[in-house]
Amino acid sequence: MHLVLVDGSTFIFRAFHALPPLTRKSDGLPVGCVSGFCTMLHKLTEDLKGEDAPTHMAVIFDHSAKSFRSDFYPDYKAHRPPPPEELVPQFPLTRAASRAFSIPCIEMEGWEADDIIATYAVMARQAGGRATIVSSDKDLMQLIDAEGRVRMLDTLPRPGQPPLRWxxxxxxFEKFGVAPEKVVEVQALCGDAVDNVPGVPGIGVKTAAELINTYGDVETLLARATEIKQPARRQKLIDNAELARVSRRLVTLSQDVPVELPIDALVREPIAPGKLFPFLKAMEFSTFTRRIAGLIGADPDAWEADPELRAANAAPTGTSATTAGAAPSEVSAGTGVAGASGEDTPVRLAAAEAERIRALPFATDAYEIVVSRERLADWIADARAMGHVAVDTETTGLDNQQADLVGISLSTRPGHACYIPLGHAGGESDMFGGGRAEGQLDMRETLATLKPLFEDRSILKIGHNVKYDMGLLVRYGITLAPIDDTLLMAYALDGARNNSMEALGQAWLGHSGTPIKDLIGTGKSQITFAQVPIPEAARYAAEDADMTIRLWHVLRPRLVAENATTVYETLERPLSPVLMRMEGRGISVDRGILARLSGDFAQRAAAFEAEAQELAGEPFNLGSPKQLGEILFGKMALPGGTKTKTGQWATGADVLEDLALQGVPLARAVVEWRQLTKLMGTYTNALPGYINARTGRVHTSYHQAAVLTGRLSSNEPNLQNIPVRTEDGRKIRTAFVAAPGKMLISADYSQIELRVLAHIADIQALKDAFEEGLDIHAMTASEMFGVPIEGMPSEVRRRAKAINFGIIYGISAFGLANQLSIERSEARAYIEAYFAKFPGIKDYMDAQKRRVKADGHVTTLFGRRIPFPNATSSNPSERAFIERASINAPIQGSAADIIRRAMIRMEPALKRAGIAADMLLQVHDELIFEVPEGTEDAAIPVIREVMENAAVPAVHLTVPIRVDAHAARDWDGAH
DNA sequence: GCAAGGACGTA
DNA sequence: GTACGTCCTTGCA
Structure with missing residues (x-):
């Protein structure tokens, strides 16, 4: 006997996350997950052949979230969000799917699927048979036995591994460091964050395994805990003995569930066409139906769709179809799902195209390696015939200002791709071997041949994060244009989730591609792409271009279907080349200034370090919050210590500042030391390392699709967090200088977020204040506290300012109290007063909270959607967090959209005005330019004009937008 | 060598 | 209270 037990949850979960959720029946019911479920179930029966073929089989489901475990530990699985809305109607359908395949499906109230699986597995073994558990749930690993009579099977396809993983x-042992029968002991100690099993805080899998291998089991360990040498570990175990026992009960599976069906009732039956086809037809899985029909030699047309499934599950038309989860999502209710059967709506066309592309197989060995001029010409001709081509460059590194070109891949249609190797190193050459590999076209000549195509305004070049390739190719004399970018398309559609090629491929193509580390390795032994043998490189590179063009085919129609075209075309696509040029220009940084500052800071830091150790009475590492906490709150026993979530003493700047005010000189010394070492570590010492040897300047990279509100982010180095608040910090800005004969201009929006808020929430009092050019924080204070603006105490204004910022951040009494070091009740009174004075604010905040729950997203003034897939989470603190974020996101995001529009228009505007200004940096509400000395006064009005009018004509703001701009030799002076 | 946590720089 | 990226220590391989 061989009993195969399928964990239904694993299949559902995987089907949901692996597949695009666009699949719907003609009546609008989402069935993508059911479809995936059927595919996986069928594939499993196909894969289990020969001695692995099941004689008995069942699919086991969880009945509900409640099980007997909640009775003795109410928090069990309490973190779990409710299932996404579109998944709910699919649950009964997955049961129906199992039955349609003639496989019994089992679920029992009060028991988890895992308990039922455990019971049946043990029954099979006791009957002298074998059991296979198809699941990826590690909680089931405790059931595996050494004789191979109970095994698990994970069917997740992982690149480079066989599809069936036994x-x-x-x-x-690999996972838990112990034999299967000891798994529960380890889990009892290390807990499980996903299921909310507490375990012993601070003990992870590794430590748990070590302890269990020494002591045998949890009870013995707890009994002999005093023998443990490490003091911290010993104490943790003693303190948390009860947690460990409860955890052990939670993770131990019941093996005596009173199951209704005896094992004999699970005998495998052949597929019954009379059961299967009515189901598949009701689900409208036409491709799958044909495939199965072919396999079992039956005529599906002999059966009608199951009328009950049809009627019972017809979705109410017009229901919001907001979705959640890792897969790309979001079909809004109004865009054509409702009603209409067979009509060619954009949504339907996009879904059909996605399905068509997904069905195309990958054949990585079929890609061509281009080594002749003739074939190169053929590919160029093909690109011209198509009017578009996917392009991907392979290089020696991640920094496109420094890396060398190694090869180029092209794809003109799905499955049809090539690789043009250009800079691969010779075979036996090691790092310094120098040789050039055989079988490559000449780089210069090839680039010259490709240049007309790459610069042809009538041929679209498609890339994934094409800014990288553009920035690289510019150095080789090629200006890639026009471009489309699948990364930016995905960002416009689904926001800042994981939009890597790998993730999008997995979600939309069912294929994640080859990880680059398979080719070049990782860590110390990493090689560059130039050292990868050409055939291997070609498979990887061409696959990337192939995936890019496939994604383009899937995402482009979605832009129309999901109303994201305007955002993509006006805020994303045109910005990409602008950022590429800014990155290429870089900014000049004065090494000498940084070196002098570094020396100064180091000296002063050393003095504070000595003082701190003197005051502490022992040498310790000031950089270790752990050691500091123990000295302050342990050794010195200072009052008022709080702990972080991991049980460490909190020693943040606010805590130390409090202590310093209470007369703890050690706290003051550490605060000063931290400031100085921060400035050294992150800026004065680190920045020189980013000066590019070729250009002598520092080139940051902007990430255009990283921030959920639509802001940019900057990295390597991050030039958006150069210090400005403290005097020492500002000195670092003096090292950012204009090139000889040039000047820097800094132009920044004044109070842009508060102005945007005044417009969006329509607050007349705020708008009037901006119109009159008042000090907005002082005005707020005077309104709220009835204090005249003339002679207002600075403390009063400070509080009003904190409240204004608080509003933008989605204020809470808790947060405001923290910020102002006041009682929570007082903070609450302030907020009440604010709402009373500006009632529109409360309306705005409530409206955003409603919207995010109803739609799963909020939008900026310019139509950018900011998704919050967990808006209806059952976790109250997560929900509150999302509410605050949904209040902030339209404000921060609209301001981000405005400066994007300004950046897109800036270069043409400067050119028209005949001003040779180069835009170098963006810092959220500030733009930095470099201009020839003497042209500052001409440049500033143009810059200001573009920035102040960036919103029109798309949006006519009902508040004025003001820009402050100054010129100086260095950034500090200009700011 | 790598990941997580704490801390801290910016808007 | 929002949004990021980087550095350092710690604790594991």
Whole structure:
């Protein structure tokens, strides 16, 4: 006997996350997950052949979130958000799917699927048979036995591994460091964040395994805990003995569930066409139906769709179809799902195209390596015939200002791609071997041949994060244009989730591609792409171009279907080349200034370090919050210590500042030391390392699709967090200088977010204040506290300012109290007063909270959607967090959209005005330019004009937008 | 060598 | 209370 037990949850979960959710029946019911479920179930029966073929089989489901475990530990699985809305109607359908395949499906109230699986597995073994558990749930690993009579099978396809992954005692040992029968002991100690099993705080899997291997089991360990040498570990175990026992009960599976069906009732039956086809037809899985029909030699047309499934599950038309989860999502209710059967709505066309592309197989060995001029010409001709081509460059590094070109891949249509190797190193050459590999076209000549195509305004070049390739190719004399970018398309559609090629491929193509580390390795032994053998490189590179063009085919129609075209075309696509040029220009940084500052800071830091150790009475590492906390709150026993979530003493700047005010000189010394070492570590010492040897300047990279509100982010180095608040910090800005004969101009929006808020929430009092050019914080204070603006105490204004910022951040009494070091009740009174004075604010905040829950997203003034897939989370603190974020996101995001529009228009405007200004940096509400000395006064009005009018004509703001701009030799002076 | 946590720089 | 990226220590391989 071989009993195969399928964990239904694993299949559902995987089907949901692996597949695009666009699949719907003609009546609008989402069935993508059911479809995936059927595919996986069928594939499993196909894969289990020969001695692995099941004689008995069942699919086991969870009945509900409640099980007997909640009775003795109410928090069990309490973190779990409710299932996404579109998944709910699919649950009964997955049961129906199992039955349609003639496989019994089992679920029982009060028991988790895992308990039922455990019970049946044990029954099979006691009957002298074998059991296979198809699941990826590690909680089931405790059931595996050493004789191979109970095994697990994970069907997740992982690149480079066989599709079936058998899990036996060895794999269990790999994961838990112990034999299967000890798994529960380890889990009892290390807990499980996902299921909310507490475990012993501070003990992870590794430590748990070590302890269990020494002591055998939890009870013995707890009994002999005093023998443990490490003091911290010993104490943790003693303190949390009860947690460990409860955890052990939680993770131990019941093996005596009173199951209704005896094992004999699970005998595998052949597929019954009379059961299967009515189901598949009701689900409208036409492709799958044909495939199965072919396999079992039946005529599906002999059966009608199951009328009950049809009627019972017809979705009410017009229901919001907001979705959640890792897969790309979001079909809004109004865009054509409702009603209409067979009509060619944009949504339907996009879904059909996605399905068509997904069905195309990958054949990585079929890609061509281009080594002749003739074939190169053929590919160029093909690109011209198509009017578009996907382009991907392979290089020696991640920094496109420094890396060398190694090869180029092209794809003109799905499955049809090539690789043009240009800079691969010779075979046996090691790092310094120098040789050039055989079988490559000449780089210069090839680039010259490609240049007309790459610069042809009538041929679209498609890339994934094409800014990288553009920035690289510019250095080789090629200006890639026009471009489309699948990364930016995905960002416009689904926001800042994981939009990597790998993730999008997995979600939309069912294929994640080859990880680059498979080719170049990782860490110390990493090689560059130039050292990768050409055939291997070609498979990887061409696959990337192939995936890019496939994604383009899927995402482009979605832009129209999901109303994201305007955002993509006006805020994303045109910005990309602008950022590429800014990155290429870089900014000049004065090494000498940084070196002098570094010396100064180091000296002063050393003095504070000595003082701190003197005051502490012992030498310790000031950089270790852990050691500091123990000295302050342990050794010195200072009052008022709080702990972080991991049980460490909190020693943040606010805590130390409090202590310093209470007369703890050690706290003051550490605050000063931290400031100085921060400035050294992150800026004065680190920045020189970013000066590019070729250009002598520092080139940051902007990430255009990283921030959920639509802001940019900057990295390597981050030039958006150069210090400005403290005097020492500002000195670092003096090292950012204009090139000889040039000047820097800094132009920044004044109070842009508060102005945007005044417009969006329509607050007349705020608008009037901006119109009159008042000090907005002082005005707020005078309104709220009835204090005249003339002679207002600075403390009063400070509080009003904190409240204004608080509003933008989605204020809470808790947060405001923290910020102002006041009682929470007082903070609450302030907020009430604010709402009373500006009632529109409360309306705005409530409206955003409603919207985010109803739609799963909020939008900026310019139509950018900012998704919050967990807006209806059952976790109250998560929900509150999302509410605050949904209040902030339209404000921060609209301001971000405005400066994007300004940046897109800036270069043409300067050119028209005949001003040779180069835009170098963006810092959220500030733009930095470099201009020839003497042209500052001409440049500033143009810059200001573009920035102040960036919103029109798309949006006519009902508040004035003001820009402050100054010129100086260095950034500090200009700011 | 790598990941997580704490801390801290900016808007 | 919002949004990021980087550095350092710690604790594991």
């Amino acid at each position: 899990i036996g005692p060895n794999e269990v």
